[in-house]
Amino acid sequence: MNGTGLPFRFSISLFPAALVLLLAEGIAVPVIAAPPSVESPMTPIESPVADTTSNRKAAVWSTVSKASVTVGPSAKQEATRSKFFSQGNWPAPVNDQERRLFTLIDVLDYRPRIGGGQGHDDYRWDVEGWYGGDYNRLWFKSEGQRDTAFKADYDVDVQLLYGRFIQKHYDLQIGGRVETQSFKGRNVTRGLGVIGIEGLVPYNYEFESALFIDQGGAVSARLSFTKDLLLTQRLIFQARFETNAAVQRVERFTTGSGLNNLEFGVRLRYEIQREFAPYFGISLDKSFGETATLVREDGGNPSQVRFVLGVRAWF
Amino acid sequence: MKRLLVHILARACPALALHLLNLISRTRQTDSDSISRGLLLNCVAALALLASSELLVPAHALASTTINPGSQTALSGDVIDLTISEQSFHLDGRTAPAITINGTIPGPVIRLKEGQLATLRVTNRLEESSSIHWHGLLLPPTVDGVPGVSFAGIKSGETFTYRFPVKQSGTYWFHSHSGGQELLGMYAPMIIDPIEPEPFRYEREYVVMLSDWSFESPETLFSNLKKQGGYYNFQKRTAGEFLTDVRRMGFWASIKNYLMWDRMRMDPTDFADVTGYTFTYLMNGLSPAGNWTGLFRPGERVRLRLINAASMTFYDVRIPGLTMTVVQVDGQNVQPVVVDELRMGVAETYDVIVEPIEDHAYTIFAETMDRSGYARGTLAPRAGMEAAIPQRRPRPLRTMEDMGMSMEGMDMGGLKDSHGGMTMPGLATAGDMASMKPSDDNPHREHMQQGSGTLPVQGMHEMPAMDAGDHGRLKIPSAEPVKHGPDDHGPGNQMVAEYSQNRMGEPGRGLEGSGRRVLLYADLKSLVPDPDQRKPEREIELHLTGQMNRYMWSFDGKKYSEAKEPIHFQYGERVRLTFVNDTMMEHPLHLHGMWMYLENGAGAYLPRKHTVVVKPAERLSVSVTADALGPWAFHCHLLFHMDAGMFRIVEVSEP
Numbered sequence: 001m002n003g004t005g006l007p008f009r010f011s012i013s014l015f016p017a018a019l020v021l022l023l024a025e026g027i028a029v030p031v032i033a034a035p036p037s038v039e040s041p042m043t044p045i046e047s048p049v050a051d052t053t054s055n056r057k058a059a060v061w062s063t064v065s066k067a068s069v070t071v072g073p074s075a076k077q078e079a080t081r082s083k084f085f086s087q088g089n090w091p092a093p094v095n096d097q098e099r100r101l102f103t104l105i106d107v108l109d110y111r112p113r114i115g116g117g118q119g120h121d122d123y124r125w126d127v128e129g130w131y132g133g134d135y136n137r138l139w140f141k142s143e144g145q146r147d148t149a150f151k152a153d154y155d156v157d158v159q160l161l162y163g164r165f166i167q168k169h170y171d172l173q174i175g176g177r178v179e180t181q182s183f184k185g186r187n188v189t190r191g192l193g194v195i196g197i198e199g200l201v202p203y204n205y206e207f208e209s210a211l212f213i214d215q216g217g218a219v220s221a222r223l224s225f226t227k228d229l230l231l232t233q234r235l236i237f238q239a240r241f242e243t244n245a246a247v248q249r250v251e252r253f254t255t256g257s258g259l260n261n262l263e264f265g266v267r268l269r270y271e272i273q274r275e276f277a278p279y280f281g282i283s284l285d286k287s288f289g290e291t292a293t294l295v296r297e298d299g300g301n302p303s304q305v306r307f308v309l310g311v312r313a314w315f
Numbered sequence: 316m317k318r319l320l321v322h323i324l325a326r327a328c329p330a331l332a333l334h335l336l337n338l339i340s341r342t343r344q345t346d347s348d349s350i351s352r353g354l355l356l357n358c359v360a361a362l363a364l365l366a367s368s369e370l371l372v373p374a375h376a377l378a379s380t381t382i383n384p385g386s387q388t389a390l391s392g393d394v395i396d397l398t399i400s401e402q403s404f405h406l407d408g409r410t411a412p413a414i415t416i417n418g419t420i421p422g423p424v425i426r427l428k429e430g431q432l433a434t435l436r437v438t439n440r441l442e443e444s445s446s447i448h449w450h451g452l453l454l455p456p457t458v459d460g461v462p463g464v465s466f467a468g469i470k471s472g473e474t475f476t477y478r479f480p481v482k483q484s485g486t487y488w489f490h491s492h493s494g495g496q497e498l499l500g501m502y503a504p505m506i507i508d509p510i511e512p513e514p515f516r517y518e519r520e521y522v523v524m525l526s527d528w529s530f531e532s533p534e535t536l537f538s539n540l541k542k543q544g545g546y547y548n549f550q551k552r553t554a555g556e557f558l559t560d561v562r563r564m565g566f567w568a569s570i571k572n573y574l575m576w577d578r579m580r581m582d583p584t585d586f587a588d589v590t591g592y593t594f595t596y597l598m599n600g601l602s603p604a605g606n607w608t609g610l611f612r613p614g615e616r617v618r619l620r621l622i623n624a625a626s627m628t629f630y631d632v633r634i635p636g637l638t639m640t641v642v643q644v645d646g647q648n649v650q651p652v653v654v655d656e657l658r659m660g661v662a663e664t665y666d667v668i669v670e671p672i673e674d675h676a677y678t679i680f681a682e683t684m685d686r687s688g689y690a691r692g693t694l695a696p697r698a699g700m701e702a703a704i705p706q707r708r709p710r711p712l713r714t715m716e717d718m719g720m721s722m723e724g725m726d727m728g729g730l731k732d733s734h735g736g737m738t739m740p741g742l743a744t745a746g747d748m749a750s751m752k753p754s755d756d757n758p759h760r761e762h763m764q765q766g767s768g769t770l771p772v773q774g775m776h777e778m779p780a781m782d783a784g785d786h787g788r789l790k791i792p793s794a795e796p797v798k799h800g801p802d803d804h805g806p807g808n809q810m811v812a813e814y815s816q817n818r819m820g821e822p823g824r825g826l827e828g829s830g831r832r833v834l835l836y837a838d839l840k841s842l843v844p845d846p847d848q849r850k851p852e853r854e855i856e857l858h859l860t861g862q863m864n865r866y867m868w869s870f871d872g873k874k875y876s877e878a879k880e881p882i883h884f885q886y887g888e889r890v891r892l893t894f895v896n897d898t899m900m901e902h903p904l905h906l907h908g909m910w911m912y913l914e915n916g917a918g919a920y921l922p923r924k925h926t927v928v929v930k931p932a933e934r935l936s937v938s939v940t941a942d943a944l945g946p947w948a949f950h951c952h953l954l955f956h957m958d959a960g961m962f963r964i965v966e967v968s969e970p
Contacts, residue, residue: 093463096960
């Protein structure tokens with residue numbers, strides 16, 4: 001079977017299913033978010049279910065109507081006031097619950113083959129984003145790569161998560177992930193449950209962590225950090241670090257138990273606008289232990305240094 | 316008595332002239348724009364020849380360089396009609412849709428008389444809802460103009476009639492309270508002439524209205540900030556600055572300092588959320604290139620009615636070569652203070668008197684607090700003149716004091732080296748500063764002094780109109796640092812000021828140690844004793860909170876929509892509001908409907924304000940006499956802080 005293009009079909013066909021599943025989860029989340037583990041004196045107000053616009057208006061309203069009993073500069077104003085009150089359609093004075101859509105194409109790499117005769121130029125992407133307000137967000141993430149010399153011909157994964165801003169700087173994320181790999185024409189797909197934390201740790205490192213359990217009960221984890229250093233206001237040096245680990249060996253996905261891989265990269269981007277920045281850089285990806293053995297058995301090279309060109313963009 | 320007579324005479328002439336102008340401006344609605352402008356110009360020329368003492372209206376028309384898009388026409392009388400409509404705004408060769416009052420930016424000057432009954436009919440010609448709020452005016456709650464608090468807003472096509480007795484005098488302004496309309500041009504000055512003669516003299520007056528304009532829509536600005544809090548900050552610390560700092564204060568000291576900020580995930584360069592990257596800063600609707608010009612005769616006393624109508628911008632205003640005598644603040648008479656520079660929080664107004672003696676031009680320089688731009692105009696003896704534009708100073712840096720982290724040496728006395736014990740290295744000590752000669756615009760020196768204690772310097776200033784030792788003896792609430800309680804205000808708040816204290820004796824970050832006399836809140840004293848001399852019966856503590864990375868802003872960690880209860884005042888009570896700023900930004904807090912008496916140690920002469928700036932890590936108290944029943948808006952006047960939720964309703968009700 002020729003694997004070309006298949007991962008995309010997979011991801012596309014799986015996406016709606018995942019979406020439905022996770023939307024349902026998202027709606028259920030106010031329950032999840034409510035337990036006392038939320039160490040916040042603040043009552044969660046912004047949950048999409050509990051707090052409807054009409055409730056909010058009603059709250060503002062009762063405030064005003066109460067005052068109407070006591071305020072009476074003139075009979076005419078009283079009349080005006082009661083006229084207003086009976087209308088019941090005052091807007092909120094500020095719209096602080098607006099929902100937004102944010103998409104960050106953090107990585108869109110083109111990785112030219114340097115030397116070697118193994119054929120393809122490869123590529124990679126890492127996209128994430130959210131829809132929602134300040135506290136509750138529906139997150140979507142997708143990572144994928146074609147890395148013919150390393151692990152898989154294709155490795156695509158899509159996540160849909162409900163995220164709650166649970167602590168200063170951190171979102172707790174719960175949802176699902178679908179992963180599909182193609183290696184030497186062999187295509188495999190699995191679904192995984194996800195629980196993760198994403199945010200900004202001290203010293204301004206962007207931090208993303210997740211624990212995955214696949215349908216067979218295999219547990220794995222991922223951790224990544226990125227750090228920006230400003231050379232100038234627009235020329236930004238970024239260091240990236242990512243590692244994967246697994247408890248069980250899942251041979252189908254070329255995953256051994258223990259530490260799977262470490263990836264370290266640096267890249268230099270120029271923000272033509274805040275939203276759009278071309279970059280170039282170098283990334284080093286190395287497999288370890290069982291995983292390295294599996295990669296080797298499959299004919300891959302467990303240690304790769306790649307030169308990358310790409311674009312970072314958000315909207 | 317003689318003075319009074321002179322004064323009345325001096326006023327009579329321009330009053331007539333104004334009346335004439337108003338007649339013309341009434342007809343203007345039917346005339347084409349160019350015709351009315353021509354009339355105005357003729358009239359202006361005539362008036363100038365008449366050597367009239369107060370030329371407010373012609374100011375803009377006299378500016379020869381440009382036809383001012385916001386050519387201001389003073390409206391007065393018992394009934395005033397205003398129309399809100401979308402217009403094209405031309406600025407430095409670009410055009411964009413704007414929302415205007417009566418077709419100009421700023422809108423027309425409204426000139427009322429204390430004691431009159433004002434009727435303002437506002438017609439909304441927009442597709443969307445709108446509103447006008449009369450900023451700083453004491454009026455019935457139904458005509459305060461805040462949609463969702465005082466009324467439903469003015470729907471498209473409707474006319475809303477605001478009618479209220481004018482119970483005060485001074486310089487005010489008015490603006491939309493709906494969405495981002497204010498940023499799109501919906502603001503204008505309001506002058507209320509007092510019944511009693513002014514307690515100061517001047518021969519000429521001008522409104523100087525500062526604002527900010529972006530060709531990006533307010534929605535885009537807000538959305539960008541929500542997605543990336545530092546979107547508009549192009550003055551962050553970079554590798555280059557790090558190297559400079561290493562040279563200046565040593566390698567380890569620099570590393571320590573940079574790591575400290577990084578550890579806290581804070582940006583010490585965050586002085587303005589929206590900057591000169593997108594803003595053009597306007598003076599009376601003109602860009603710096605447009606150079607708004609006010610004419611004077613050498614030797615005249617010129618009253619400048621400074622209004623900060625910006626949506627997001629603090630201005631540091633100075634006129635090189637002139638001192639400014641501050642005579643009114645937020646429309647209220649104060650005991651005169653002579654200064655070289657003053658910082659204007661958003662929505663504040665300051666009336667200053669300047670006396671240009673020389674026969675040359677003076678630049679009115681309004682530099683933004685973050686130094687990313689400036690608004691500029693000129694006072695000149697003849698049209699078409701201009702003076703040198705000062706160099707912008709380097710952007711300042713936040714210090715540990717701004718985070719409320721310094722525990723020792725923060726006392727108000729300023730006797731100690733006020734940053735002693737702090738870990739900010741390599742900064743000039745108070746002694747160094749004292750020995751430095753005040754010279755204009757020495758960027759390097761000012762840069763070095765970032766974060767150093769300011770009080771010793773301020774203490775050296777001469778305050779001619781003030782008994783310097785006086786307010787020191789009176790008790791200022793929170794003169795000593797107060798430790799923050801255990802409540803960290805939840806995820807929507809990034810940090811707390813571990814120690815907060817009153818900072819009204821400081822000029823503010825970026826103005827320290829310049830050698831200039833900078834107006835301090837501690838300098839302000841009402842001209843007359845407050846009518847209500849009661850001590851506050853109770854205190855309400857409000858924490859100013861926020862999360863820059865997500866661009867969340869709130870009180871006590873709760874956005875407006877999260878706050879279940881309004882803030883309750885009992886009718887007739889004297890209540891103290893104590894603001895604790897747990898954020899790293901200055902917030903101009905505005906209370907509608909009632910005065911805030913700034914508790915700055917002025918005893919019986921507390922200055923009263925409608926908008927109070929609270930510095931980072933500051934604990935500042937105001938007293939309020941709850942003499943206005945009804946629901947009132949209370950909010951940060953930075954437009955996007957308000958929209959993000961830094962808003963409350965204050966409800967005054969009968970006990």
